[in-house]
Amino acid sequence: MKKITVPLTKSVRRKLICGEEVLLSGTVYTARDAAHKKLAHLIVGKKKLPFSLKNAVIYYTGPTPKRADGFFGSCGPTTSSRMDNFTPFLLQKGLGATIGKGRRSVRVKDLIKKHKAVYFLAVGGAGAYLAKRVKSSEVIAFKDLGPEAVYKLEIRNFPLVVGIDSSGKDIYG
Amino acid sequence: MREIDVNKIKEAVAELCIKANTSLRADILRALKKARKAETHTTSKRILDILLENAAIAKKEKRAICQDTGFVSVYIEIGQDVRIIGGGLGDAVNKGVMEAYKEAFLRKSVVKSPLLRVNTATNTPSAIYTELVKGERLKITVMPKGFGSENKSALKMLNPTDGEKEIISFVLDVVKKAGPDACPPYVLGIGLGGTFDKAPFLSKKALALPIDRPNPRRYLRKLENGILKKVNKLGIGPMGFGTKTTCMGVNILECPTHIAGLPVAVNVSCHVTRSASRAI
Numbered sequence: 001m002k003k004i005t006v007p008l009t010k011s012v013r014r015k016l017i018c019g020e021e022v023l024l025s026g027t028v029y030t031a032r033d034a035a036h037k038k039l040a041h042l043i044v045g046k047k048k049l050p051f052s053l054k055n056a057v058i059y060y061t062g063p064t065p066k067r068a069d070g071f072f073g074s075c076g077p078t079t080s081s082r083m084d085n086f087t088p089f090l091l092q093k094g095l096g097a098t099i100g101k102g103r104r105s106v107r108v109k110d111l112i113k114k115h116k117a118v119y120f121l122a123v124g125g126a127g128a129y130l131a132k133r134v135k136s137s138e139v140i141a142f143k144d145l146g147p148e149a150v151y152k153l154e155i156r157n158f159p160l161v162v163g164i165d166s167s168g169k170d171i172y173g
Numbered sequence: 174m175r176e177i178d179v180n181k182i183k184e185a186v187a188e189l190c191i192k193a194n195t196s197l198r199a200d201i202l203r204a205l206k207k208a209r210k211a212e213t214h215t216t217s218k219r220i221l222d223i224l225l226e227n228a229a230i231a232k233k234e235k236r237a238i239c240q241d242t243g244f245v246s247v248y249i250e251i252g253q254d255v256r257i258i259g260g261g262l263g264d265a266v267n268k269g270v271m272e273a274y275k276e277a278f279l280r281k282s283v284v285k286s287p288l289l290r291v292n293t294a295t296n297t298p299s300a301i302y303t304e305l306v307k308g309e310r311l312k313i314t315v316m317p318k319g320f321g322s323e324n325k326s327a328l329k330m331l332n333p334t335d336g337e338k339e340i341i342s343f344v345l346d347v348v349k350k351a352g353p354d355a356c357p358p359y360v361l362g363i364g365l366g367g368t369f370d371k372a373p374f375l376s377k378k379a380l381a382l383p384i385d386r387p388n389p390r391r392y393l394r395k396l397e398n399g400i401l402k403k404v405n406k407l408g409i410g411p412m413g414f415g416t417k418t419t420c421m422g423v424n425i426l427e428c429p430t431h432i433a434g435l436p437v438a439v440n441v442s443c444h445v446t447r448s449a450s451r452a453i
Binding site for chain 1: 290413
């Protein structure tokens with residue numbers, strides 16, 4: 001299986017093909033509903049973002065708490081379409097890729113094509129399995145949101161399927 | 174009259190919350206294995222292998238099968254000859270949930286107000302339903318359900334002159350709308366009859382029944398099988414990649430209704446359909 005590593009620059013993204021299975025390694029940031037709302041507000045208000053979105057990878061997940069043994073919590077993907085209203089703001093700031101589950105809106109699909117970004121699918125409901133592929137984690141923003149805080153994760157060989165590639169081709173049609 | 178201390182109820186709720194969240198139900202596991210066997214597509218086979226490995230890891234290491242450890246529904250059958258002592262029943266149930274979610278590092282996903290959205294940080298309150306039954310027994314069923322699939326559930330008030338055809342057509346619409354989003358292969362809980370509020374209650378409660386148990390009512394069994402076949406023809410498949418198994422099981426619960434209506438509720442549930450029961 002193809003192995004890819006962050007940063008996912010435009011040239012790396014262009015080579016990914018819809019339906020292709022990949023193993024991703026490197027830094028990703030978690031963000032789900034509440035964090036997206038905050039990030040979008042910061043962008044609209046021209047405020048500083050807690051992390052650079054340039055070529056960044058955002059993973060839509062809200063993990064279970066880290067355990068006493070240091071093992072990262074279960075962390076499968078959440079439904080991507082709930083982020084669709086906010087994603088255009090993030091793509092405009094250079095967001096390289098998103099990871100989630102399910103379909104995206106037509107608008108997001110068009111913008112993925114325009115920005116030569118990519119949308120990956122992770123295996124929904126495989127939280128414990130995916131947690132094994134998180135090597136380190138740190139909360140870097142919106143700590144008050146609890147499970148919805150932004151975590152910086154170092155992942156290794158995280159199994160993904162290319163859902164929408166940089167040409168806008170969508171696995172769900 | 175039998176006395177039951179609320180502490181026992183609290184402990185049972187806590188134990189059931191952890192069990193449901195970390196140990197995938199035997200019937201669901203059987204269905205996933207069956208789906209894996211039926212699958213011929215490489216990616217879909219790999220997805221189902223990951224799901225089976227995930228269940229094994231979660232059980233062995235007592236970790237959450239899925240990070241969405243849900244909003245907890247608790248169903249309690251209380252024998253009419255039982256007297257609960259030592260405190261309030263609702264408080265005991267919520268304390269049990271609270272303790273389990275803290276102890277087992279489960280995610281706290283409950284917000285205080287749907288508009289203000291401040292996390293209660295305890296995963297409580299839970300939704301508690303009590304039912305008086307004969308005898309001295311108290312039976313607790315805990316069902317934590319994630320919202321990816323809860324969001325795809327729906328209710329329709331059909332006409333009394335409608336029947337199986339209209340019910341099936343509504344169920345298919347609901348599953349099509351869920352598509353790949355809510356973690357297929359799905360389990361469908363269907364509530365038929367009752368009132369606007371009773372049908373959804375039954376649809377969720379139906380999810381706690383084993384999916385390979387034959388419905389004791391023959392006409393419902395026939396409808397369950399008919400729905401299962403038609404839903405699987407939709408060809409959504411694991412992760413929505415259009416392969417074999419879209420639905421692993423359909424459970425229907427019905428109850429008497431009004432001459433003017435036929436309420437139908439469909440509770441869509443994912444391949445991590447969770448519940449655990451115990452009698453005290």
